[in-house]
Amino acid sequence: DQQVKQNSPSLSVQEGRISILNCDYTNSMFDYFLWYKKYPAEGPTFLISISSIKDKNEDGRFTVFLNKSAKHLSLHIVPSQPGDSAVYFCAALIQGAQKLVFGQGTRLTINP
């Protein structure tokens, strides 16, 4: 049972435009959400996170939005740059629990 789902395997966006990556979850006990970014031949790296008590967290060009009632979060990248081309994983956890639960990943391609 996939508790964290990223329904778009891939996304292509033009450089300078906004990239929006989506993630849905089913477990209402999750209270912390994260995005990881992964380049080829490297491990995932932490990008941005949000606590369930917030609905928005911003870090430079990256903003994560959380809609608890819809059990949905999204990552906005503005403006998109070629270096943003990577696979993005959404993840969720119950704080103090033993594991992160990851989505399937979305491959983002930024076109010049």
Added chain:
Amino acid sequence: EAQVTQNPRYLITVTGKKLTVTCSQNMNHEYMSWYRQDPGLGLRQIYYSMNVEVTDKGDVPEGYKVSRKEKRNFPLILESPSPNQTSLYFCASSLNRNKNYEQYFGPGTRLTVT
């Protein structure tokens, strides 16, 4: 430089031949974990360790063993590898279980079992 290292990075082996993938971190982290990444399934946790001599199963532990004799090392052992264990493996660490959202990942080990 703070990092998680894995060895080997690439491994091709045959069914039934025991192998070990090493993982080491230099950040004095308490929490360590192993994941496998498969197409369409994302990252799934195999085993985790909250500290020395404390390990537990993740979501997909069958066919794997781990040990945590030292804080910095967390090897993954495949006693009798099978083709369905062909995958990309990642080791990760975090400060402790209360900070396990900010996990630091190694570069990955691509394993092929024929």
